[in-house]
Amino acid sequence: MSNIRHALSVKREDDFAAWYQAAIAEGQMAEESGVRGCMVIKPWGYGIWERIQRLLDDRIKATGHDNAYFPLFIPLSNFEREADHVEGFAKEMAVVTHHRLIADGKGGLIPDPDAKLEEPLVVRPTSETIIGDAMARWVQSWRDLPLKLNQWANVVRWEMRTRMFLRTSEFLWQEGHTAHATAEEAKDHTLTMLEVYRAMAEEDLALPVIAGEKPEHERFPGAVETWSIEAMMQDGKALQAGTSHYLGTNFAKASGIKYQAQEGGEQFAHTTSWGVSTRLIGGIIMTHGDDDGLRVPPRIAPWQVVILPMLRGNDDDAALIDYCDGLRATLAGQHALGEPVRVLLDTKPGKPAQKRWDWVRKGAPVIVEVGGRDMENGVVTLIRRDQLWDMETGKLNAQAPTREIAGQTIPGVLGDIQQALFIEAAERRDANIATGIDSWDGVVEFFASNGKYPGWVEVQWAKPTGDALEQVVEKLKDQKLTVRNVPRDATPANGTCIFTGEPATERVYVARAY
Amino acid sequence: MSNIRHALSVKREDDFAAWYQAAIAEGQMAEESGVRGCMVIKPWGYGIWERIQRLLDDRIKATGHDNAYFPLFIPLSNFEREADHVEGFAKEMAVVTHHRLIADGKGGLIPDPDAKLEEPLVVRPTSETIIGDAMARWVQSWRDLPLKLNQWANVVRWEMRTRMFLRTSEFLWQEGHTAHATAEEAKDHTLTMLEVYRAMAEEDLALPVIAGEKPEHERFPGAVETWSIEAMMQDGKALQAGTSHYLGTNFAKASGIKYQAQEGGEQFAHTTSWGVSTRLIGGIIMTHGDDDGLRVPPRIAPWQVVILPMLRGNDDDAALIDYCDGLRATLAGQHALGEPVRVLLDTKPGKPAQKRWDWVRKGAPVIVEVGGRDMENGVVTLIRRDQLWDMETGKLNAQAPTREIAGQTIPGVLGDIQQALFIEAAERRDANIATGIDSWDGVVEFFASNGKYPGWVEVQWAKPTGDALEQVVEKLKDQKLTVRNVPRDATPANGTCIFTGEPATERVYVARAY
């Protein structure tokens, strides 16, 4: 393996953070925009987001939600209403104070002092309050429930330190908001959406996740229950990839979401909210990427197969393109993973080797190169991005099926790659979760002695609350650790709490996190 | 017809503006948000936008564009660069000046004076400059051209007087931006996208439009050519429904989009931009709506067929739902207009008559009501929204096919409705364009004597420019008239200019406009 010259300038094992930046830049996913904290999502990165959107939107609609659109701007007074202790309130948000630019008389522009807004507007950091207002208008009777809405939107949270896809001032997300007649129905729905996220992550993104409940101190402000899906990155850190909240009647009371019950009398609705964002793309990169760049799971790859004719700028090119187009047409007429195969015949000008490596770094699942000799022999050169190297020889692991065989087998290969990426990630994750550590000292020792990328530990605790929990959180924080979640499907606790020695009630994951 | 009791409270002929508001409110399309100038797009209205997006996005991708995403915020200095006469510059835009809210010590919140931005940020009114910056980074060589990008996004233009969908402070749109090596290629592309818009409007939205070039004074600032599609509303006013601009090298020079030419030497790229917005939805309402509410063309209807079992809250309901679900399943398994039929079995609680009229006002193309007696007789009650009334009897125009016949014929009926709506709108438009008026007095006379909703006139002119054009514009303005466009496919001029008496060179449309 040492003789392999990888396509990225940085290796994961040397500097994971630098590798992540290189994978994004060289995979043509995104770049700095010049606007503080905001990125430009380039076509390949945005294409992946479009695929995630399409697949998740289908799942959200299949569970009975309608999409709607709510204003970008939220009046400042909505936040006064929300902040139950306004005195301590300080939030990083973009605030619009003026509605006009004028010339400053010195050749520049300034916000027009005569166009100051009476009430400043905040660029939405989330749409809880404005959707709550709409729900209060739309819900009158039990007949209007459940009300199940979703919004795809951009949101802004002013961030001091940003990292592409993981933490940016502006990001793209979906936020679901539902209102129900009963607590039971709302709690069920919170878990239904958690399961939608789990299935989307594992089936579409090939991202193995642990679905579970966040401990009390990690709840969304105002939530009664907060659930998450947590994924392990290749540096062993956890990434919270999606959350689903049961909000009780707290938000219904703040917004006035009330209904006439079927049995008479006025009741507050029980609400939920849940969201995932472009952060998922960061998770995909850090889970599937390797030292040659991205590896995009076929289900969410904008192009699943890229065909590269090795053009020479002469008269033979037309026949070569024609030969390639035959394969393209064959593949486009077939299905893989339940959808028509997305195949690109890339005839853009450029050196063949450079084009090949561009697609390797972008992580197209299957790359098919075709030179003049391939055409003469009736074959193509096929590269699986997830099996790029022949480990024995240190050379590219290319196959040479006939064009006909390639046309028949590639759809199945795409399914194989989707599965292989998931299995690889799940096996790595499972191999990097330590179980059986039964003391706090054991936890400290584990993270001190397991190298740069130690992974997670599963421990047992007695579910501390209030002050006791705060002490645990402080203890963890000193080690740069966090509690991730309490898995939904864990085997019951059978030991003692590593913090108090009491009989344990739950298993929880402890990890460093993004 | 006089004995028909229509579903809306206002008729088009009585007060078109009030009718428009009623159609939006009672058709559950959108509502005021409480945030100045911003609307909430409700699920039915947003569902129509999603359909438009999906169909137009397919067309945009089929013509070789990639979607990408650029920041919401644009540094104020970008506008200084753009405004070539900064002194006269005054633009209504939302300006972000602070990045934090804090408590004011009196129980309220204020923008934190310590968190004032060094450089204010403007919420994008369009992304010309920020995409231009990216193109300057991405284009180096002729090999990088053409660069064809599109963005779906929200934009903000602070509006003093707003009208839902037609003019709102925040709106949703797509903006295409492309860079080309030559003027010829860029001009061709401007027209390619104009044609994409024409086809989308006519084929998907059933909106007949005139594609043509805007006169000089209506050009987008900085554009060399501006083209538009123009539709006629039922009050005879014109609605500009989409624009496509050839920008020459003006924007390339401002942003520095340069490339190494294949034959050597550095050249500026030629760029285009083009966009349509949620304004299209206003156009659909004002073209197809009637005194019973909306009529949504099947291609863009979120639900094309709504099946309403007349539930009675007793034991018979289950069998009725089952009977209806049989029809739903039959239809869902078929295609109409090239896509799977979108059919909803609406079992929400509510009075059957109210539910029927809700769907009439929302404009679902086909409504199928099924009562217990229908089920006994093996039939369903079928209502075509575009042929709601039997004009002779003044009663609802319902048919009673067997369930089997309904399952077989409805897909074809959807195609018929799509076509019928287009033909109705095209015939009305053509009947309301006056030709042959050969003097300015004739134009004034036409608009003075043709009632509330006079329509358009086609006149001939000698294509004035500069001062001469300004005089024409003033003359028109006095009559509240505007020049719409010079149609691409007009018969050549053969008369005299109505403004100057010179030999005419072009035919143009003159109309009142939104």
Ligand SMILES: [Zn+2]
């Ligand atoms: Zn509190």
Ligand SMILES: [Zn+2]
């Ligand atoms: Zn100028």
